[in-house]
Amino acid sequence: MTTASYIFLAGASRGVGREIAKCLIAQQQKVKALLRTEATRDELEAMGVEVVLGDALNSEDVESAMQGVPIDAVISTVGGLPQVSERADYLGNKNLIDAAVKAKVRSFILISSIGSGDSVVALNPQALETLRTVLIEKEKAEKHLIDSGLTYTIIRPGGLKSEAATGNGILTQDPRIAGIINRADVAQLVCRCLNSDKANNQVLSAIDKNMLFGQIEFEEFSLD
Incomplete structure (x- = not known):
């Protein structure tokens, strides 16, 4: 990675995206973040992040945001709240993926969720029913990324907590795994x-090894 290259981050205003920015x-790393509103601009700029305003649901905004600096990789944590009718989980990520292809970026990391795709087996029926609409959108985004030709990594965290990193976050290719993980550990x-x-073209679940649901034996995915 050249020193002049940027990481383009979508979803940096809060949650996992903010932790990734930190x-x-x-x-x-040089970071360029796409923000929908001015609300957290000052905080991010104070950290050293270059901010560009735009809506991930608007393809022209996204394409414009990726211009101006060389971008090595895109990381997206964008999604919507369950009560929002037009969610960014698919359309926002589709726009980001398409713009990344046009910008010829090296790789794309998509933050999805346990329960998407083949990890649907990890959720109990009640959780699945609650999250079904969201998970359908996330799965569509995952498929669009896989089919895009970009080098990709899809990370599916378990239930998220806003506490300090424990250092116990792990990745696995096993789609049966469910559990909890702190947002700061996902960012790490x-x-x-x-x-x-080793993360190239992988779909990985992310959980804290001390906050697993159940006693399933599984193999941890090594990045070393």
């Missing part, structure tokens, strides 16, 4: 994937 800046795993060729 992690990237700590690694002295994302930053490690960014710098590991």
